[in-house]
Amino acid sequence: MTQTAPIRLISPTWIAPVIPAGVVLENHSLVVAGQHILALLPTPEALLAYPDAANLVLTEHIVTPGLVNAHGHAAMTLLRGYADDRQLMDWLNNHIWPVEAQFVDYDFVYDGTCLAVAEMLRSGTTCAADTYFFPDAVANAFSHNHFRGQVCMPVVEFPNAWAKTEDEHIHKGLQFRDNLVKNNPLLTTAFAPHSPYTVSDRGFERTLVYAEELQLPIHLHLHETSTEVGDAVKSRGQRPIARIHDLGLLSPLLQTVHMTQLNSAEIALLADNNVHVAHCPESNLKLASGFCPVGELRQSGINVAIGTDGAASNNNLDMLEEMRTAAILAKAVSQDATMVSAFDALAMATINGARLLGLEDTIGSLEPGKRADFIAVDLSDLCFQPVLNPVSQLVYAATGHQVSHVWIDGRHLLAAGQFTELDSQRIRANTRQWQHKISQFRKPA
Ligand SMILES: [Zn+2]
Missing domain, CATH: 3.20.20.140 (Metal-dependent hydrolases)
Structure with missing residues (x-):
């Protein structure tokens, strides 16, 4: 990683790093430097160590690897x-x-x-x-x-x-x-x-x-x-x-x-x-x-x-x-x-x-040195309350609709449920054209 990579903090209510297994961190921040994960620290410590870093606070969200x-x-x-x-x-x-x-x-x-x-x-x-x-x-x-x-x-x-x-x-x-x-x-x-x-x-x-x-x-x-x-x-x-x-x-x-x-x-x-x-x-x-x-x-x-x-x-x-x-x-x-x-x-x-995929040294867990591929899932809705076990809510109660933020290689591609770069209007228009062609071809069952 380069020394000039901008540092950002992501501070959700919970982080499930996957490695070590079975762990949920509370009141911790993920420290990201450019494309890499730099550290996972208790939030007060992260704020002291990186006072100038942008800090995205995600209350009632769980952050996991992508x-x-x-x-x-x-x-x-x-x-x-x-x-x-x-x-x-x-x-x-x-x-x-x-x-x-x-x-x-x-x-x-x-x-x-x-x-x-x-x-x-x-x-x-x-x-x-x-x-x-x-x-x-x-x-x-x-x-x-x-x-x-x-x-x-x-x-x-x-x-x-x-x-x-x-x-x-x-x-x-x-x-x-x-x-x-x-x-x-x-x-x-x-x-x-x-x-x-x-x-x-x-x-x-x-x-x-x-x-x-x-x-x-x-x-x-x-x-x-x-x-x-x-x-x-x-x-x-x-x-x-x-x-x-x-x-x-x-x-x-x-x-x-x-x-x-x-x-x-x-x-x-x-x-x-x-x-x-x-x-x-x-x-x-x-x-x-x-x-x-x-x-x-x-x-x-x-x-x-x-x-x-x-x-x-x-x-x-x-x-x-x-x-x-x-x-x-x-x-x-x-x-x-x-x-x-x-x-x-x-x-x-x-x-x-x-x-x-042979990528276990690059992605798949939130560990220092790995690429910054991670997501945040919003567990604030009433249907997740009470959050006695955030990983249980994530796996047994949530769907992809609750995903609010996505980063790949440090790039913030979904923010508060909105694409930051992807052109969804163009994709929708192209898909409609294919829908028309395919439905013309389709034979009655
Ligand atoms: Zn297949």
Whole structure:
């Protein structure tokens, strides 16, 4: 950090730094120097140490690290509500893939991602892992709005508007990495072979060669439904995770998504290889995909983060809601109400997401030296009273609508519920145009 970085104090009623775990600080101030967190101090001490610093007092607010959305398809906000209440393969084959074939291009992805960034910022997400076609459009939408993220390079067997073959996906992905991500401090990248049922063995092998050479993560939908697993057993004689293991992909660089179908041997295999899991509870519930055994995964020492998945299968990107769903669903699935506490859910949505992305030294907790990605949530409304436990109110009672302030890399992007930089009028106008086009295309159910 530079010596000339301006110092600012943020003084809320409560701070949940996430590390150390389970702690809530009262009457403390977060000291921010430029893009970094400098210290957390009792407010009287901070005021004495930095008498000239601007001090934002946030009464009855809780400050936490910015939320990390570990899996999504931002541009699919434009397909929110397009084809609800269908089985996953019917939803994909007969609805999502045809509408994507019709509309997905650079502009669709850029406009849809801007809409998603607006929604994520408004609801407290400061970093997202994104997987979609036209990663250059995703990266531009993120960076034009000063949003942090992992923008994946997709790999799929079927031809689409971005690339025709697996080799072309990999080639264009590497070009994208060279052009857009390398020099943007808020962006990282990963390979995203879509799933075992849309990528060939050769596609996985080629992806792995480049991922190992460049030390890039691999982001993969895996064991999303029982149909995926059953079909693989029928056609290949093995479960997808066994094939992925045989191909050599199980490692700390692997970010698996969904994982609703797991036996105990597979959980042990994931733990042995330090594989990460992005749990998407609302998408899994809405598509009736099955239940990720979050409690067992965590007890085995596996890092479990939380993602919203795309807005077409959720149907919002509200990570506060997703934390609540993750916590209460884990209790139901394990038949154990002690499973995934409110503090655990907050850690899953922050530091665990940062770990999955390889960013645990940069973001995910409020510690001196880390980047200043943090949010404030207003707990003053009557529906949060009495505030006996602010983290409980945050996880079990609040939604993204209560997020009042958001900072990414020290930049104040949402202030008292208003965007400071993002052009919401332009995003609204562009979205209306897409709404018109998509509703013309949509066939009656
Ligand atoms: Zn997904």
